[in-house]
Amino acid sequence: MANMLGDLLLSVRRPARYIGGEFGAYAKPWNKARLRWCLTFPDLYEIGMSNLGMAILYSILNETDWILADRAFAPARDMERLLISADKSLYGLESGRPLHEFDIVGISIPHELTYTNILSILKLGKIPLLARERRTGDPLVIGGGCGAFNPEPIAELFDAILIGDGEEAVVEISEAVLAAKDSNKGRREVLEALSAIEGVYLPHEGKARKVKKRTVKSIDPSTALRHPIVPNISLVHDRIAVEIQRGCTRGCRFCQAGMVYRPTRQAKPNEVVKAICTAISSGGFEECALLSLSAGDYTPIDSVIYNIDNKFRDMWVHISIPSVRVEAMSEEVVRSLSRSLKGGFTLAPEAATPYLRKVINKGNTEEDLLASVERIFEAGWRRIKLYFMIGLPSEKDEDIEAIGVLSRHILEIGRRFCRPEVVVNVSTFVPKPHTPFQWEAMINMEEIVRRRRILQNVINKKGLILKMHDPGMSVIEGVFARGGRELLPVVLKAHEMGARFDGWDDEFDLEIWRRALEASDISIERHLNKRKEDEELPWDHLFVDLDRKFLLMERDKAMRGEETHDCLRMGCVGCGVCRPPSIKPICADLDQKDHVREAGTEKRGGKVFRYRFAFKKSGDARFIGHLDLINILKRAMRRAGLPLRFTEGFNKRPRISISDPIAVGEEGTGWIEIELTAEVDVGTAIEDINRSLPPIGLKIYRWHEKEGSDVSRRS
Ligand code: SF4
Structure with a gap:
């Protein structure tokens, strides 16, 4: 500490x-x-x-x-x-x-x-x-x-x-x-x-x-989870994350991560489930995220979600998959995820017309998207988040207007099931190194603003919420994404003028960046321009194993509106990254013979045991706010293995209440009341909870048991 x-x-x-x-x-x-x-x-x-x-x-x-x-x-x-x-x-x-x-x-x-x-x-x-x-x-x-x-x-x-x-x-x-x-x-x-x-x-x-570039042969999902750190304050993504797949072989032509992290290496499903079990038990987390560039493409996704869901049914652990391709959404995935209905469901069609989706090689159809949307609303979600881009190569105004048409269609589907909310997130395409679009132009500020206006006109229905990425941030990102060493003085100058946390809307200051670029005589337009095929690029000496001919071929296919298939499922398309036998795509299907679905049980009703205990907050714990303190105590009780009783409804929480807040900066004592589903030995429970608290000056020091009562009729 x-x-x-x-x-x-x-x-x-x-x-x-x-x-x-x-x-x-x-x-x-x-x-x-x-x-x-x-x-x-x-x-x-x-x-x-x-x-x-x-x-x-x-x-x-x-x-x-x-x-x-x-x-x-x-x-x-x-x-x-x-x-x-x-x-x-x-x-x-x-x-x-x-x-x-x-x-x-x-x-x-x-x-x-x-x-x-x-x-x-x-x-x-x-x-x-x-x-x-x-x-x-x-x-x-x-x-x-x-x-x-x-x-x-x-x-x-x-x-x-x-x-x-x-x-x-x-x-x-x-x-x-x-x-x-x-x-x-x-x-x-x-x-x-x-x-x-x-x-x-x-x-x-x-x-x-x-x-x-360095490429590991396979990934081990347990690496970050053997000794998980449990933060003392809530995070933006407050959950444990397990990597189920690295790399992507779908080949979206705008996606840098999809290109540079090839080949796809899927983690073994047994190891994924085991790693999550260890992390949830030892960390006390309430949510786990299955991370990959496209979690729905992870071959055994259904059985992994099913097993985690069943194992932690009593502890109400939420499962989230932050990135989903629409055509990869099986009915079973939707059903399993619906048990933890947390937040909105995110889908990333990226483009709204069939032609533009072929240009970017997104490989999904409108039918895929609408069928997924129907399943999602039917399963109980009422909020869907859609991700689109504007400024893609060969985009026309009709492609932007189509975002509005598609979003309204999705809203109409939702109305058959609930009062839906469709959040339309739109960012600007930024050409990135090592992708087939690395030579393409990026639209400038005026053009971004003009295309945003089209969007504002077409996304105008109650229930549709339009969220657009700041155009200034996109332009600065575009300048640096394909820039070279001439830009270091700009970063130094912007920092000197006070630029910090430029990825945050409320911190980004375009004026600072404009002045810093001017001071170094750097032209924004020149950095956003199309690059010539024979031009030397600042990253040419960094070889990510992708064959340049493959990138050029993919760019030409994009301009003709032709797709390229997924090499994991339909055979190699010659991108150049594999070096068999060591570096090659790994499909977790092969491992599924060992991966059995385990049935879980859900305990409901029964007796409720109420306990009240006193805690002390001192030392560095005085820097912890009230809400964070509640979270720390809840997670410590999960780690201590107490048989917690949960609230009803979709978003289940342990039944815990706490006495009046102790202000940040102050030391003090307080009371907590909890409900358990079984009787516990008080002395052992105090020891277990104290062992599970972070070493910052928090301690349980007294405990009162209250009468148990039968709640089976209420549950
Ligand atoms: S070399 Fe072939 S199999 Fe390997 S990632 Fe590239 S396209 Fe896929």
Whole structure:
């Protein structure tokens, strides 16, 4: 636990972001480690803690006994001011050590609009911003993540950047750095050693060496879940996440992740279910998300959802699948998910006309979509979220108007079942490196605004809600997505002028970026323009195994409105990434012979046992707000294995009530009342709950049992 600022933290919003001390955090002793990493994420704690890549690396590094891996996140503006005024450095949440004291600072690069936060992390961590300014004793700064496939605009901030999968490379990097550290080698020699590791790009070499992306043969869904960290505050995605599939072979032509993470590698269903069981039991989570670029394409999705649903029926664990292709929605998936009817159901048709869907190779039909929509409303959802893009290559005004027609049709289907709400989310197409559309033009600000107006005119019915991505943010993303090193001065200038958290609507300031671009004499239009086929591209030296001829062929097929089939199901289409026998698509079908469906039971009615206990909030727990405190206590009781009784209705919650709030910043005592379905031994229960609480100064110290009563008639 690492509150380096004491009560000064009470001057910032949500101070619990900065105290660590979560249940499940490793918090290894500093002096016993031979190599120390600080993994950082350039956004707030509430966003970064949901990042699966960071969680995977955190587990792998900490499972190695000689490595310590700590965490840090971009501080909000108020915390940045506090760190500066208190002359403190940004620190690791577990060790409390300033970032500049670590051997390696790992920085996730999620997307272009986090670049200024990367500068904040380095600056507040008191690490020289540019790699060439760092000297012996400064940490190595290593980047990676899905935004690293064209890192050129910010490449000079990094000593090394990992391109591709990190599971194996992160250990090899650690071994190389430790060997150099033990033999007192200088920075140059350490970097030389890193250059021998597949996937490691050294920006100081420029384009001198072609770097091939790192690909792991298969994925292990349990990696991030063997030791899950349970946050002390609610996250934007407050759930455990299990990766069921990496890569996608559908071949949507706009999708960078779908291209660069090929081939598809599906996790074994038995391992997925086992990993989720471990994480839910040891973490006490209420929701689990099955993550992949298209969860519906995961071959054994039905049986995985069925088994999780049955195993945790008594604990009311919600299952969510954040990304679904419409044609992949089986009736059984919809039925199983409907048991946890949480929030809206998300579908991503991306384009509203058959021709444009062929251009982007989305591979779905309007019939697929409408049939799925009917199943979703029929199963009980009343809110559907649709994702579309505007500005796609060859798009005409009729394609935009069709978004309105299709959305109204979906609304009408919903009205047969309920009072529906259809949320139409529209973003602007941004051409991304390593995709068939990497040479295409992006529409400019004026054109985005004009096409948005068409949308506003056609999405005008009660029940339809239009949400559009900020055009300025899209344009800046478009400039950086295909930019080169000429853009670093722009990022530095924008940061100096106050740009932070540029991916947040309420923080993004287009004027700052306009002025920063002008100061470096950078033309927005030129960066959004079409690229020539023979033009050298800033990322040409980073090879993600995709054959350039394949990308060009796909682009030409797009212009002719021709589709390309899914290679996992219908045979190889020659994209070039596979290197059999080691690197090839993995379909989890083969594993299904071992995967049996297990029937679950649902206990209802019976006796109810009411208990009342006293708790104490002291130490760093005083930084926790009332609602977060309730969540901490609920999850601790789940982890302690208490037979909780749940409320009725769709969104079931443990029956727990708590005494009046204790204000943030104050210590104090309070009461909690809970209802259980069975009698428990009071002494053992207190011990189990206290063992399940995070080490921040929370304690159960007294317990009163109340009479049990029969509620079978009421349940
Ligand atoms: S090489 Fe063939 S099988 Fe492998 S991902 Fe590409 S298209 Fe699919």
